[in-house]
Amino acid sequence: MSDLTLLAEKLDAADELAPVRSRFVLGPASDDPADAEGIYLDGNSLGALPAHVPDRVADVVRRQWGELRIRSWDESGWWTAPERIGDRIAPLVGAAPGQIVVGDSTSVNVFKALVAAIRMADDDRDELLVDATTFPTDGYIAESAARLTGRALRAVTPTELPGALTGRTAAVLLNHVDYRTGRLHDLPALTAAIHAGGALAVWDLCHSAGALPVGLDEHGVDLAVGCTYKYLNGGPGSPAYLYVRHELQDRFDSPLPGWNSHADPFGMDPSYAPAPGALRGRVGTPDILSMLALEAALEVWDGVSLAAVRAKSLALTDFFLRCVSEYTEPGRLECVTPERHEERGSQIALRCADAGEIMKRLIARGVVGDFRHPDVLRFGFTPLYVGFRDVERAARVLGEVVA
Amino acid sequence: MSDLTLLAEKLDAADELAPVRSRFVLGPASDDPADAEGIYLDGNSLGALPAHVPDRVADVVRRQWGELRIRSWDESGWWTAPERIGDRIAPLVGAAPGQIVVGDSTSVNVFKALVAAIRMADDDRDELLVDATTFPTDGYIAESAARLTGRALRAVTPTELPGALTGRTAAVLLNHVDYRTGRLHDLPALTAAIHAGGALAVWDLCHSAGALPVGLDEHGVDLAVGCTYKYLNGGPGSPAYLYVRHELQDRFDSPLPGWNSHADPFGMDPSYAPAPGALRGRVGTPDILSMLALEAALEVWDGVSLAAVRAKSLALTDFFLRCVSEYTEPGRLECVTPERHEERGSQIALRCADAGEIMKRLIARGVVGDFRHPDVLRFGFTPLYVGFRDVERAARVLGEVVA
Numbered sequence: 001m002s003d004l005t006l007l008a009e010k011l012d013a014a015d016e017l018a019p020v021r022s023r024f025v026l027g028p029a030s031d032d033p034a035d036a037e038g039i040y041l042d043g044n045s046l047g048a049l050p051a052h053v054p055d056r057v058a059d060v061v062r063r064q065w066g067e068l069r070i071r072s073w074d075e076s077g078w079w080t081a082p083e084r085i086g087d088r089i090a091p092l093v094g095a096a097p098g099q100i101v102v103g104d105s106t107s108v109n110v111f112k113a114l115v116a117a118i119r120m121a122d123d124d125r126d127e128l129l130v131d132a133t134t135f136p137t138d139g140y141i142a143e144s145a146a147r148l149t150g151r152a153l154r155a156v157t158p159t160e161l162p163g164a165l166t167g168r169t170a171a172v173l174l175n176h177v178d179y180r181t182g183r184l185h186d187l188p189a190l191t192a193a194i195h196a197g198g199a200l201a202v203w204d205l206c207h208s209a210g211a212l213p214v215g216l217d218e219h220g221v222d223l224a225v226g227c228t229y230k231y232l233n234g235g236p237g238s239p240a241y242l243y244v245r246h247e248l249q250d251r252f253d254s255p256l257p258g259w260n261s262h263a264d265p266f267g268m269d270p271s272y273a274p275a276p277g278a279l280r281g282r283v284g285t286p287d288i289l290s291m292l293a294l295e296a297a298l299e300v301w302d303g304v305s306l307a308a309v310r311a312k313s314l315a316l317t318d319f320f321l322r323c324v325s326e327y328t329e330p331g332r333l334e335c336v337t338p339e340r341h342e343e344r345g346s347q348i349a350l351r352c353a354d355a356g357e358i359m360k361r362l363i364a365r366g367v368v369g370d371f372r373h374p375d376v377l378r379f380g381f382t383p384l385y386v387g388f389r390d391v392e393r394a395a396r397v398l399g400e401v402v403a
Numbered sequence: 404m405s406d407l408t409l410l411a412e413k414l415d416a417a418d419e420l421a422p423v424r425s426r427f428v429l430g431p432a433s434d435d436p437a438d439a440e441g442i443y444l445d446g447n448s449l450g451a452l453p454a455h456v457p458d459r460v461a462d463v464v465r466r467q468w469g470e471l472r473i474r475s476w477d478e479s480g481w482w483t484a485p486e487r488i489g490d491r492i493a494p495l496v497g498a499a500p501g502q503i504v505v506g507d508s509t510s511v512n513v514f515k516a517l518v519a520a521i522r523m524a525d526d527d528r529d530e531l532l533v534d535a536t537t538f539p540t541d542g543y544i545a546e547s548a549a550r551l552t553g554r555a556l557r558a559v560t561p562t563e564l565p566g567a568l569t570g571r572t573a574a575v576l577l578n579h580v581d582y583r584t585g586r587l588h589d590l591p592a593l594t595a596a597i598h599a600g601g602a603l604a605v606w607d608l609c610h611s612a613g614a615l616p617v618g619l620d621e622h623g624v625d626l627a628v629g630c631t632y633k634y635l636n637g638g639p640g641s642p643a644y645l646y647v648r649h650e651l652q653d654r655f656d657s658p659l660p661g662w663n664s665h666a667d668p669f670g671m672d673p674s675y676a677p678a679p680g681a682l683r684g685r686v687g688t689p690d691i692l693s694m695l696a697l698e699a700a701l702e703v704w705d706g707v708s709l710a711a712v713r714a715k716s717l718a719l720t721d722f723f724l725r726c727v728s729e730y731t732e733p734g735r736l737e738c739v740t741p742e743r744h745e746e747r748g749s750q751i752a753l754r755c756a757d758a759g760e761i762m763k764r765l766i767a768r769g770v771v772g773d774f775r776h777p778d779v780l781r782f783g784f785t786p787l788y789v790g791f792r793d794v795e796r797a798a799r800v801l802g803e804v805v806a
Binding site for chain 2: 040042046048049065070071140141240272
């Protein structure tokens with residue numbers, strides 16, 4: 001056994017989150033150091049299946065839909081699911097209850113958040129800033145929000161802030177973690193800088209929620225959105241969420257004022273009157289199957305400390321970098337994820353010209369990460385179910401594949 | 404046995420759609436004429452569960468998500484589900500393939516359709532008309548679309564058309580069937596009138612698709628939206644759909660240009676370039692569990708003729724009115740659904756001052772319809788699984804309850 005194999009075993013033995021792995025459908029960690037089957041390092045794209053979710057979904061389908069049918073809107077709590085599940089996500093992103101609703105896709109929630117933010121700002125603030133490095137959909141939607149509200153849009157990198165802020169800036173949309181490089185941006189400092197510039201801070205938490213503490217309330221974030229199918233393990237395309245800070249809720253003026261956000265949705269009033277609170281972020285009828293699968297999936301967080309998650313995440317990515325450096329010829333792979341812990345999310349991105357081909361061969365060997373055009377290998381480390389032996393083996397197979 | 408009971412049996416025996424009932428989880432039709440248990444007349448709100456859907460959903464959860472995980476985006480056809488399922492809905496609404504995508508809620512799709520319609524119209528057409536009798540969310544969303552595009556909004560009843568059209572009218576949003584009264588509007592004539600006025604016709608098919616032929620292509624409808632959880636039985640909050648006529652697709656300029664509608668979504672280009680065709684109606688990552696439950700549910704339509712569905716729907720509603728008139732004191736209930744077949748959808752709405760209380764007592768007796776504020780009893784007749792004995796018994800229980 002190599003020193004790194006022994007070290008991996010020691011780290012796994014000392015890992016307080018190790019027992020959480022059994023809450024997922026992954027099979028047990030193999031004891032065979034040559035076995036790289038099923039090393040899943042793509043939880044930053046689609047989280048693994050929590051073991052109890054299939055039975056819960058079956059109950060929703062067979063009993064709640066099949067037997068109770070329409071009565072389930074009340075009796076099975078369907079109607080209140082968006083805010084109830086929002087409150088379940090809230091502690092994971094550092095939010096008090098009553099500020100998050102679940103529903104729609106991330107893109108749709110970015111649209112709600114940006115148009116609402118523009119409407120909260122003074123009229124002479126006629127410009128929207130968007131993270132130039134963010135996942136593309138945020139930029140596309142920001143462009144639409146700016147166009148529909150007659151604002152200018154300017155793309156800036158997070159490092160250009162606060163210098164890029166002007167007296168014209170209404171709001172800034174930033175991504176907490178860069179989806180390609182895995183760089184973690186300084187949410188507290190950037191939010192404070194945006195506020196100092198008189199603008200609203202809107203954060204996309206897709207790549208941070210569930211991987212590290214976010215602290216929305218503590219840092220005074222104004223609006224935030226995120227998906228639930230990555231580190232929150234809600235299932236493919238599970239509904240996204242929208243956070244609206246308490247103090248801003250009365251001024252939240254949605255561009256998608258569907259009947260679910262009405263103060264009296266069953267009054268069937270032809271005039272719109274918004275519900276109080278976070279409910280204003282609701283739109284149409286919620287997709288119950290996906291939503292209740294997510295609700296069940298969130299139970300894996302019971303008793304899990306986010307501080308432990310963050311500590312393990314950093315230990316996993318540190319260890320991965322060490323193993324890669326040991327097993328791979330120097331210069332073959334360029335790490336584009338920051339070395340500094342303060343600047344690192346829960347993924348490692350390695351650059352090489354033949355990344356697309358390398359990832360295909362890794363997947364064929366059972367090590368599942370993903371490829372991001374044009375030259376990035378991404379490896380996501382979900383602390384709830386990835387162990388140190390997984391990491392050592394994945395790095396070893398990577399070393400063999402690139403050799 | 405009363406004459407009506409005998410007649411119901413005869414009608415059931417002659418019903419060519421009767422065998423389709425077994426495709427749903429409803430239990431067999433009872434032979435006990437006194438047994439009103441489980442008469443489900445609320446399929447116009449939430450369709451019943453197709454019997455094969457639970458196993459299909461279980462496979463999506465356990466195997467596609469749990470085992471294949473991220474590979475399912477390709478290998479299980481997740482990525483192409485929105486357009487594939489759109490093509491499965493297409494024949495049910497009279498559309499050729501390539502014009503429908505599934506995803507998001509009806510409200511979100513109304514928003515896409517209206518903003519896109521406004522953008523297709525000449526700039527001097529600065530007014531949007533919306534059906535004053537439509538389900539409220541359509542009006543709320545139309546107001547938002549008008550506000551964001553700087554257009555005026557005017558609510559008109561379908562009967563005020565074509566007189567209400569002016570040279571300023573960009574588009575008209577109408578509901579095919581009035582959700583309260585069950586009145587069916589004349590889609591061919593109204594669409595032609597709207598076109599004659601130089602405007603675009605946008606139809607909401609929530610209460611017609613799956614209950615009667617729609618003929619989108621034949622009648623030259625421009626844009627349409629609909630939900631899938633009523634007569635299409637897709638499950639609670641299953642995703643809605645958007646129809647964009649072939650000839651208009653190149654001009655479809657979405658207000659929600661998420662990355663799923665990009666010409667090269669995995670190119671991760673910071674600039675937006677729309678995909679060709681109906682794909683432009685996609686936004687964010689589709690909610691796969693709800694979407695694939697819907698796909699499975701649509702299989703109940705295999706071999707079912709929409710003409711037979713429409714004929715049975717009218718026979719069911721005719722028979723219900725006859726039974727109600729037989730079993731209920733004259734004047735106790737006012738039918739607000741039109742008598743004429745050309746003006747009737749697949750529901751019957753009866754008005755009485757104590758409708759809320761009556762519906763509670765009906766439900767307690769096993770006859771499930773719904774109540775619409777302030778004074779309407781709604782009964783939906785899904786021809787795929789409602790039989791004539793159900794109808795006779797429901798009317799009998801209604802007569803007893805109102806007496």
